[in-house]
Amino acid sequence: xxxxxxxxxxxxxxxGCQLTLLDxxxxxxxxxxxxxxxxxxxxxxxxxxxxxxxxLVEGSITTPADLERIRHVRAVSRKLITIGAxxxxxxxxxxxNFGDVEEFASVVYARPDYxxxxxxxxxxxxxxxVDFELRGCxxxxxxxxxxxxxxxxxxxxxxxGHSVCFECKSRGNVCVMVARGTPCLGPxxxxxxxxxxxxxxxxxxxxxxxxxxWSGARPNTRGLLPWLDMTEDETHRVLATFNVxxxxxxxxxxxxxxxxxxxxxx
Amino acid sequence: MxxxxxxxxxxxxxxxxxxxxxxxxxxxRDDAIVLAELDSIDHLPYGWGVRLAPGGYRLxxxxxxxxxxxxxxxxxxxxxxxxxxxxxWEADRTDDGFEVKDAAPEPGRLALLGVRPCDxxxxxxxxxxxxxxxxxxxxxxxxRDGAFIVAVNCTEPGxxxxxxxxxxxxxxxxxxxxxxxxxxxxxxxxxxxxxxTEAGARxxxxxxxxxxxxxxxxxxxxxxxxxxxxxxxxxxxxxLRDLMAGSLEAERWDExxxxxLSCGNCTMVCPTCFCTRVTDTTDLxxxxxxxxxxxxxxxxxxxxxxxxxxVRSSPKSRYRQWLTHKLGTWHDxxxxxxxxxxxxxIVWCPVGIDLTVEVAALRAETAQDGAG
Numbered sequence: 188x189x190x191x192x193x194x195x196x197x198x199x200x201x202x203g204c205q206l207t208l209l210d211x212x213x214x215x216x217x218x219x220x221x222x223x224x225x226x227x228x229x230x231x232x233x234x235x236x237x238x239x240x241x242x243l244v245e246g247s248i249t250t251p252a253d254l255e256r257i258r259h260v261r262a263v264s265r266k267l268i269t270i271g272a273x274x275x276x277x278x279x280x281x282x283x284n285f286g287d288v289e290e291f292a293s294v295v296y297a298r299p300d301y302x303x304x305x306x307x308x309x310x311x312x313x314x315x316x317v318d319f320e321l322r323g324c325x326x327x328x329x330x331x332x333x334x335x336x337x338x339x340x341x342x343x344x345x346x347x348g349h350s351v352c353f354e355c356k357s358r359g360n361v362c363v364m365v366a367r368g369t370p371c372l373g374p375x376x377x378x379x380x381x382x383x384x385x386x387x388x389x390x391x392x393x394x395x396x397x398x399x400x401w402s403g404a405r406p407n408t409r410g411l412l413p414w415l416d417m418t419e420d421e422t423h424r425v426l427a428t429f430n431v432x433x434x435x436x437x438x439x440x441x442x443x444x445x446x447x448x449x450x451x452x453x
Numbered sequence: 454m455x456x457x458x459x460x461x462x463x464x465x466x467x468x469x470x471x472x473x474x475x476x477x478x479x480x481x482r483d484d485a486i487v488l489a490e491l492d493s494i495d496h497l498p499y500g501w502g503v504r505l506a507p508g509g510y511r512l513x514x515x516x517x518x519x520x521x522x523x524x525x526x527x528x529x530x531x532x533x534x535x536x537x538x539x540x541x542w543e544a545d546r547t548d549d550g551f552e553v554k555d556a557a558p559e560p561g562r563l564a565l566l567g568v569r570p571c572d573x574x575x576x577x578x579x580x581x582x583x584x585x586x587x588x589x590x591x592x593x594x595x596x597r598d599g600a601f602i603v604a605v606n607c608t609e610p611g612x613x614x615x616x617x618x619x620x621x622x623x624x625x626x627x628x629x630x631x632x633x634x635x636x637x638x639x640x641x642x643x644x645x646x647x648x649x650t651e652a653g654a655r656x657x658x659x660x661x662x663x664x665x666x667x668x669x670x671x672x673x674x675x676x677x678x679x680x681x682x683x684x685x686x687x688x689x690x691x692x693l694r695d696l697m698a699g700s701l702e703a704e705r706w707d708e709x710x711x712x713x714l715s716c717g718n719c720t721m722v723c724p725t726c727f728c729t730r731v732t733d734t735t736d737l738x739x740x741x742x743x744x745x746x747x748x749x750x751x752x753x754x755x756x757x758x759x760x761x762x763x764v765r766s767s768p769k770s771r772y773r774q775w776l777t778h779k780l781g782t783w784h785d786x787x788x789x790x791x792x793x794x795x796x797x798x799i800v801w802c803p804v805g806i807d808l809t810v811e812v813a814a815l816r817a818e819t820a821q822d823g824a825g
Contacts, residue, residue, distance in 0.1 A: 217737040332737070340735045349717060349753040352803075356721035357537040357748060361483040361527050364803050366510045374716035374803045388483070398715070399754055407768070410712045414508060414804045 191240035191339070194226035196260050198246025198253050199280055199308060203325040204271035205229050205245045210328050218332070221339055237263035241338060244317075247273040247280060247308045254305075254314065261315040268334060269311045272324040272429040276396050279324075281308040281432040308432075321346065324394040324429035327379050350374050350398045351391050354382035363390055370415040370425065372434075375406040396430035405436055457646040457657055458665035462520070465603070465631075466494035466566070468659040474564035474601055477533055479526065484512060486526040488533070491566065498523060505611040505685070505796065507805030517637040521567055524611025525795040529572050529724030530565055534600065535579055539592045539746040541731070546740040556743070560592075562599035568629065570622030571614075571795040573604050575724030577628050581787050582727050592746070601652060604629035608676045612685035613796030615809060619688060621793045623680040631656065634673035645673040686796060686809045689816060693790065697781025700815045701773065709811055710769035712804055717750035719798035719806075720775060725791045728756070751775050776808060 195205050209230060211218060225235030242264035248257060261267055272278050283291065288306040292299040311317055321334055330346055337344035347353070351373035355362065363369040363385050371390030373382070377398045384391050397406035412422045426434040459465060469476050479486045480496045486503065497520040504511045505524060515522060540556040568576070580597065583590040607616070607623035616622030625632045630653035634645040645665050648654050665673075689696075720726040730749040735742045749756055752771050757764035765771045783791035792808075799807045 214737060221737055221739070333734070336735055336737055339737070340739060342733065342735065345732045345734065347753070348755060349750070350715070352716040352718050353721070353748070353750070353753070356718065359487070359528065359532065361485040361487060362510075362718070362801055362803070365508060365801050366484045366527070368509075371803070374714040374718070407711075407714050410714050410804055 190221060190223040192223045192225040192235065193335075194237065194239040194242045194260075194264065195224075195229065196226075196242060196244045196246075197228070198244070198257065198274070198311070199249040200246030200271065200273040200278065202229060202245070204274075204323075205243065207270075207326050207328050207331055208243070211332060214332055218335065222335065239264050241266045241268065241335070244269045244274050244311050245271050247277045247310060248305070248314055249280060249308045250304050252303070257311060257314050266318045266338065267311075267315070268319045268321060269317050270321045270326045270331065272322065272394065272396060273308075274311045275320045275322050276430045276433040277308040277310050279429050279431065282427060283308055284432055285427075285435065310432075319344065322377050322395040323379055327381070329381075330379050347378055348399045349378050351376045351378050351380070351382050351385070351395070354378050354380070355385050358382060358386065360385045363388060364414070368416055370417055370421075372411070372425065375408065375411055392428060393426070393434060394429055396433045406434065408434060408436060455648060456665045456670050457648065457662040458669060459633075459644040459646055459660075459662050460641055461494075462497070462566075462633075462642075462644065463494050464660040464662075465656070466491070468656050469564040469566070469601065469603075471659065472564075472601075472656060473562055475561045476564045476566050477530075478566035479521070479523070481512065485510060486512070486523050488526065488528050488530065488567075497521075497567075502609065503611060505613045505800050507613070507799050507807045508802055509805070510800050518642060519609070519635055519637050520642065521605045521633070521635045522609040522637075524607075524609065524614050525569060525571065525797050525800075527722065527797075527801060529575060529722065529795070529797065530568060531575075531579070531724050531726075533563060533565070534576065534596050535583065535590070535593050535727060536596075537748045541744040541746050543741065543743040551742075560596045560599065562601070563596065564601040564603065566603045568602050568604045568625075569607055569616075569795070570604065570625040571607075571616040571619070571793040572724055573602065573625050573628050574619075574621040574793045575795070576602070577626075578725045578787065578789060578791065578793070579727060581789070582725075585787075601656070602629045602631075604632040604649075606632060606634045606673075606677045606680075608635065608680050610680050610683050610685060611796060613799040613807075614684050614794065615686040615688050615796060616794035617681050617684050618686075618690050619790060619792055619794035620690075624677050629653070634677060636669070636673055636676070643669065645670055686794075686799070686807075688792070688794065688809050688812060693780045693812070694782075694784045696812070696816055696819060697777040700819045701777070703815050703818050705811065705814045705818050706769045706773045708814075709772055709806060710767065712806055713768045713772045714804060715752045715754075715768045715771060716803060717752040718801050718803060719808075720750040720752060721748060722797040722801040723779075724793060724795060724797070725779075726750070730756075751778070776811065779808075780812070 334344045364371040369390045372393035373391035376393045377395040476491045478491045500518045502515045503523045544553045583593040604625040629649045632647040636643045728749045779791040
């Protein structure tokens, strides 16, 4: 039996997550010894024929063409794994979900009628069945290797869904929120980064999205926000980053967009 | 046993090092008094105190140079005895199968310097949980067996302390090798030393400490006694087990669930919470496998995940599980309360949930229901 084949696909994204595969420098030879990287345009334009045993999908669905292409990717993939905040939550570009895309396009482009775009940025799982979601902005190298290794062995990947606080406590970080008053999204954020930011005295930015540690669909942002010692505008912004559609509770226009339009009218 | 006196802790530190111990004690790092390996006795937090509040911890300077006039810090001794990550075994593929290797290296012998009475009781509780039953945790047992405990009686309780309510302090109970009471003076720190074990006596014999003057001993005892009246919190002493069993349907659990983030900090800072999960890993070659034991928490959704779903899917059910186990069913399981009154779960909860307040609310609601 030959090596299983791997394909890497990109939708609306910055390429940072798929580059994590190339960042596996020490493990890359061992990895390619076990897996044939058959389709990975970031690394080589030589693309092998599908179907593929494993597809890593980066990016969110933002155009009508994406809608068609993701169905093709699903059709040629035995296992489909989404990687990164764009693919799992819509990414920072999901800020559009809270605004008016036509208005943005009219301001940004000389000929907005040339632009074919959807009014929402959505995760891959909103369109096709997904076998596993790996979170992060970008994803964590060790977690990517864990997911691929687990697939090769036929076991469940050990990618815990608990909060970043688990990682802080395991590595002996002093809580930046309690001991310094530094705003931190760690208590409601999915672990996986190894608590990098708190380890260097910064609060967590929520790159890995909400920890699935609540009943129903939303993280307990209402419980956390009063303790962050931030203004209402600041709390609004801190939840409006890479996982905005997963963190933000309310819909509606951005305060930033309102300010921008005010400026433009003056 | 006899009561001795020391001026400064340098000789004790040196004696522990001579006896082959790695000395773990309090020291200032990252705006907190953490527990860490002490390279020198000079790294104790001389002159530092703390201000504690629900969800808040701040260092403060003290007028005196006391090394132990601070309440519980961010960690208990748990990370040193019941480590967050333990490799249970590893295995390599061989020509005719695989070979399993016991991964446990011989642990160093630890001297725990500055164990508070609440934490001393917590260690006794973890002893019961992890070594007192049919299934002994070998990693914990190995580290615990070699450990030397220098307790420090509490003379400066914090705003979130309630060891008196839980019957664990401020005077150290049994279980120490040596017990210190720190006395601040004009220009020096003096320590009244109670010897608890033969091992403790040997260490003290090595430094030839003299007997403590009766007046000094009296002053030390009085300061500890006085500390009992300065607890920042109080927990109803009796009936907690019945209260927990009788309030499972209380509305208060819904109220606390609106604030609880399910982050698990309370369980990880708790000196008695002991839960772990086990995970198997393989490497890319497929020829090497490892089994790891990792800290887990009943606030983790996966903790109660069974085939078909999560048993405790709501934050309400998880908070209730934690508190009713800690204060209630722990009695049935291990013959004592699981709470020692250190107050860490109050301080290190990022949203300041205070279990003494929750218990009082449950009590009030239950009493109301009983009356109505």
